């Protein structure tokens with residue numbers, strides 16, 4: 250009897266409480282400050298050059314081996330940089346390993362693509378959101 254009464258009180262109390270969930274994607278909430286979304290390669294805001302020098306520290310630190318980097322030895326320039334976002338667990342180890350602050354986790358979590366292969370991010374895709382900009386505050 251006590252249990253039933255307690256459940257009734259809980260149900261009644263929760264009926265008049267504001268819901269903690271939202272009807273996504275119709276309603277959106279603000280992304281917490283230290284959220285980890287898709288990865289981006291940072292560019293120098295003045296020169297527009299990629300900060301990454303291809304040292305490979307992030308490649309070594311990824312537990313799932315999702316990062317592959319190729320460097321042109323003659324020009325000492327970054328040739329290719331790929332991250333397989335489809336398997337990424339957003340642990341942030343790659344960001345921590347980068348001493349040049351050239352790799353950052355963004356706030357973007359909407360990563361769906363029609364084509365699965367589009368989730369293998371190349372330099373173009375990794376620098377797409379790298380422009381210095383204010384964080385987007387969403388409507389509640």
Ligand code: SF4
Pocket residue numbers: 300301302303304305306307308318346347348349350351352
């Ligand atoms: S650790 Fe940083 S600088 Fe080195 S390859 Fe990765 S992103 Fe580039």
Ligand code: SF4
Pocket residue numbers: 310311312313314315316332336337338339340341342343344
């Ligand atoms: S966030 Fe983690 S799993 Fe994803 S690429 Fe970086 S180190 Fe690998």
